[in-house]
Amino acid sequence: MKKSAIRGGYIISTPSNVLEDQYLIIEEDKILDITKELPEDIEDIIGGDHDIVMPGLINTHTHAAMSLFRGIADDLPLMIWLNEHIFPAEARFVDEEFVYLGSLLTAWEMVRSGTTAFCDGYFFEDQVVKAAKEIGIRAWVGEGLLDFPTPSIKDPSKAIDTVRSFINRLSNDRLVKPTIFPHSVYTCSPDLLKQAFDLAQEYDLVFQIHLSETDSEVRQIKEKFNMSPVELLDSLGCLSERTLAAHCVALSPDDINVLAKRGVSVSHNAESNMKLASGVAPVPEMLDAGINITIGTDGCASNNNLDMLGEISSVARLHKVIKKDPTVIDENTALSMATINGAKALGFDGGTLRKGAPADVVVLDGDYPNMVPVHHAVSNVVYAASGLNVKHVVIDGQIVVKDSRATTIDEEAMLKEWRRIEKRLKQ
Amino acid sequence: MKKSAIRGGYIISTPSNVLEDQYLIIEEDKILDITKELPEDIEDIIGGDHDIVMPGLINTHTHAAMSLFRGIADDLPLMIWLNEHIFPAEARFVDEEFVYLGSLLTAWEMVRSGTTAFCDGYFFEDQVVKAAKEIGIRAWVGEGLLDFPTPSIKDPSKAIDTVRSFINRLSNDRLVKPTIFPHSVYTCSPDLLKQAFDLAQEYDLVFQIHLSETDSEVRQIKEKFNMSPVELLDSLGCLSERTLAAHCVALSPDDINVLAKRGVSVSHNAESNMKLASGVAPVPEMLDAGINITIGTDGCASNNNLDMLGEISSVARLHKVIKKDPTVIDENTALSMATINGAKALGFDGGTLRKGAPADVVVLDGDYPNMVPVHHAVSNVVYAASGLNVKHVVIDGQIVVKDSRATTIDEEAMLKEWRRIEKRLKQ
Numbered sequence: 001m002k003k004s005a006i007r008g009g010y011i012i013s014t015p016s017n018v019l020e021d022q023y024l025i026i027e028e029d030k031i032l033d034i035t036k037e038l039p040e041d042i043e044d045i046i047g048g049d050h051d052i053v054m055p056g057l058i059n060t061h062t063h064a065a066m067s068l069f070r071g072i073a074d075d076l077p078l079m080i081w082l083n084e085h086i087f088p089a090e091a092r093f094v095d096e097e098f099v100y101l102g103s104l105l106t107a108w109e110m111v112r113s114g115t116t117a118f119c120d121g122y123f124f125e126d127q128v129v130k131a132a133k134e135i136g137i138r139a140w141v142g143e144g145l146l147d148f149p150t151p152s153i154k155d156p157s158k159a160i161d162t163v164r165s166f167i168n169r170l171s172n173d174r175l176v177k178p179t180i181f182p183h184s185v186y187t188c189s190p191d192l193l194k195q196a197f198d199l200a201q202e203y204d205l206v207f208q209i210h211l212s213e214t215d216s217e218v219r220q221i222k223e224k225f226n227m228s229p230v231e232l233l234d235s236l237g238c239l240s241e242r243t244l245a246a247h248c249v250a251l252s253p254d255d256i257n258v259l260a261k262r263g264v265s266v267s268h269n270a271e272s273n274m275k276l277a278s279g280v281a282p283v284p285e286m287l288d289a290g291i292n293i294t295i296g297t298d299g300c301a302s303n304n305n306l307d308m309l310g311e312i313s314s315v316a317r318l319h320k321v322i323k324k325d326p327t328v329i330d331e332n333t334a335l336s337m338a339t340i341n342g343a344k345a346l347g348f349d350g351g352t353l354r355k356g357a358p359a360d361v362v363v364l365d366g367d368y369p370n371m372v373p374v375h376h377a378v379s380n381v382v383y384a385a386s387g388l389n390v391k392h393v394v395i396d397g398q399i400v401v402k403d404s405r406a407t408t409i410d411e412e413a414m415l416k417e418w419r420r421i422e423k424r425l426k427q
Numbered sequence: 428m429k430k431s432a433i434r435g436g437y438i439i440s441t442p443s444n445v446l447e448d449q450y451l452i453i454e455e456d457k458i459l460d461i462t463k464e465l466p467e468d469i470e471d472i473i474g475g476d477h478d479i480v481m482p483g484l485i486n487t488h489t490h491a492a493m494s495l496f497r498g499i500a501d502d503l504p505l506m507i508w509l510n511e512h513i514f515p516a517e518a519r520f521v522d523e524e525f526v527y528l529g530s531l532l533t534a535w536e537m538v539r540s541g542t543t544a545f546c547d548g549y550f551f552e553d554q555v556v557k558a559a560k561e562i563g564i565r566a567w568v569g570e571g572l573l574d575f576p577t578p579s580i581k582d583p584s585k586a587i588d589t590v591r592s593f594i595n596r597l598s599n600d601r602l603v604k605p606t607i608f609p610h611s612v613y614t615c616s617p618d619l620l621k622q623a624f625d626l627a628q629e630y631d632l633v634f635q636i637h638l639s640e641t642d643s644e645v646r647q648i649k650e651k652f653n654m655s656p657v658e659l660l661d662s663l664g665c666l667s668e669r670t671l672a673a674h675c676v677a678l679s680p681d682d683i684n685v686l687a688k689r690g691v692s693v694s695h696n697a698e699s700n701m702k703l704a705s706g707v708a709p710v711p712e713m714l715d716a717g718i719n720i721t722i723g724t725d726g727c728a729s730n731n732n733l734d735m736l737g738e739i740s741s742v743a744r745l746h747k748v749i750k751k752d753p754t755v756i757d758e759n760t761a762l763s764m765a766t767i768n769g770a771k772a773l774g775f776d777g778g779t780l781r782k783g784a785p786a787d788v789v790v791l792d793g794d795y796p797n798m799v800p801v802h803h804a805v806s807n808v809v810y811a812a813s814g815l816n817v818k819h820v821v822i823d824g825q826i827v828v829k830d831s832r833a834t835t836i837d838e839e840a841m842l843k844e845w846r847r848i849e850k851r852l853k854q
Binding site for chain 1: 477496504508539698700702704730731732734737744748753754755758794797800802806812813814849853
């Protein structure tokens with residue numbers, strides 16, 4: 001079988017285990033070895049003596065198609081932003097072509113910036129699947145379930161059946177896995193939430209949901225149910241190790257205990273929460289409680305990029321200043337969130353570079369100014385790097401980015417397509 | 428005289444004045460025009476139909492040579508970080524060669540990420556001058572004045588004379604201007620501060636100082652002088668329109684009023700303050716008071732990069748979440764801080780693209796994934812861009828970065844030099 005190698009000045013096996021001057025050997029879709037000596041039967045080598053080789057980044061919460069709304073509206077109060085800009089734009093423009101082209105743009109931006117797997121929730125998810133497979137990125141995809149009609153599911157009473165068909169179409173796909181994605185406790189009835197969770201259990205899937213993103217969500221749910229959003233989900237039996245809860249900003253200490261006890265994973269979306277002024281998630285407290293914290297960018301309309309390396313840096317910095325303690329969320333913790341913790345939340349065997357692991361590997365170009373010198377490779381990744389430092393990306397053993405260009409699509413031709421739809425959105 | 432042009436899909440003249448599909452015309456060191464039609468006598472054209480052309484970024488607070496300490500120590504309490512890592516490393520390694528090579532690395536990272544001018548304070552500043560001129564970046568440089576011996580001034584009693592000679596050596600330099608840089612109120616006696624300010628007035632120079640960076644600085648000064656650091660400087664007559672105060676985190680409402688009344692400019696160092704957990708500067712309050720707020724990265728040991736585009740994004744996001752108000756520091760305000768406000772603080776005529784202004788211009792590559800689509804060019808600059816999107820940079824009419832490579836140094840040869848000194852630092 002064909003073997004290839006990646007040369008690294010620094011190979012980050014895990015954040016606490018950095019190997020210097022080694023080769024990472026890939027056979028088919030797996031990591032065969034990490035070794036000082038280059039084996040003789042290697043067919044290709046990428047990477048270089050000063051490059052940093054690291055596990056692919058895992059973005060656990062996004063709405064891929066929304067990259068086409070990047071910068072459409074900023075710096076506005078949340079409800080004006082949503083009701084006067086995002087919802088009308090979605091009602092007007094979101095169709096199959098929009099979701100396909102937006103998701104392809106997102107998948108391109110993700111691989112170009114070192115993300116090798118993402119968890120998506122939006123509409124027309126068959127198109128997200130198509131885009132992800134075209135780029136060659138791993139994706140966990142969820143068709144949005146809501147009480148009311150969506151762009152893709154006009155009749156809410158057929159939502160569960162629609163999702164069941166979607167799941168069946170994806171059975172045994174190599175790169176793309178279905179998830180169940182009820183939007184939130186304020187847009188889904190208890191009955192819909194229960195049905196959704198039952199479906200996740202039936203097919204053994206990730207159950208992803210927006211949870212306690214803002215104080216106003218918590219107020220609204222408490223008024224209606226006399227419970228916090230976390231307590232409501234718990235009362236419905238929707239919290240378990242398969243639950244991936246996005247945002248989790250407005251949590252009480254009791255909420256944190258419940259999430260920890262149920263083994264829920266959290267997708268922390270720091271930059272989106274900052275930009276929308278939603279608040280700061282109590283990440284240090286959740287870590288202390290033993291919760292598996294992962295990192296997501298959220299959609300591009302509220303971020304406005306998909307750069308996980310920038311996101312890691314924001315996570316590590318934000319909580320230090322909030323706690324006035326520079327030891328909070330050290331660099332190893334921050335990088336773990338974006339790799340091994342993300343893998344755990346998705347039930348995926350990746351997130352580290354080790355023998356037998358899936359070959360999802362990112363190479364950062366060591367010849368960029370911001371990567372010199374290297375006193376600690378993990379520090380440079382967490383605090384100095386940008387996604388644009390990414391030189392090569394391997395997913396499932398396939399080189400999807402080489403010399404900072406996607407190998408799987410015609411970038412120039414696609415730029416014309418994205419600009420065509422940009423013109424339409426501006427009309 | 429030779430004329431050249433920069434093509435832009437979007438030319439950001441000022442944040443509130445974006446021109447579409449134009450050419451920016453440069454003659455010698457000045458902007459001659461911004462025009463729809465390309466004049467006939469143009470010799471060179473750079474840029475492209477989808478690129479964003481913007482004013483060069485101005486970094487108003489850094490310690491350039493410290494890039495060689497990037498990642499040397501992170502995630503530590505401030506006093507352990509300083510006393511056990513930074514000060515010993517400085518005592519051991521900081522000499523003329525270190526400052527030259529560190530400053531050259533910094534100047535390279537800066538121009539590659541769109542910074543066209545910076546304000547520096549450190550030791551052996553003749554070496555910073557040498558590095559800045561070699562790269563071709565504008566620099567405002569200040570030799571550190573302290574009560575005790577520094578790596579470059581062994582006898583504190585000779586500090587003022589040493590700085591006077593430094594100023595005289597720099598008279599009439601085109602790109603590099605001297606400043607006066609007493610380190611802080613906790614490392615400089617009132618007498619030294621007064622002498623320093625007199626010198627700044629004598630030569631009509633910027634007076635830069637660290638001010639109220641932490642609560643502990645404020646406590647220490649109040650114990651000693653029964654005044655806040657701001658009040659102490661004001662009592663010494665050191666606050667005026669020539670004063671550029673870095674950090675300004677721990678300010679009282681009275682302090683803010685004093686800074687505003689005296690016309691002081693502030694260098695806001697958000698990412699460094701976050702990483703060191705110093706606190707969040709009251710920037711919205713300072714803006715309300717009418718203070719000229721600029722942006723600095725601080726040194727690389729506490730940031731750990733010099734990417735002003737990343738810094739702008741952090742500034743815009745941080746204050747929104749702190750104030751729980753997404754309208755705080757909108758994108759135009761954030762970009763103004765890093766351009767026109769920085770220019771004002773340094774007494775420099777740049778910071779905007781307009782007829783007759785200095786030709787300090789940055790071109791962002793519109794073909795990167797994170798720059799597509801362009802609903803609002805300023806939004807993409809502030810919230811989506813990274814310094815690594817920078818394709819071309821012109822400073823004083825000279826192309827110093829072309830196709831993301833510095834034109835003024837041999838990058839490969841210099842990487843060998845920086846790695847040579849990296850090895851020495853690790854011994």
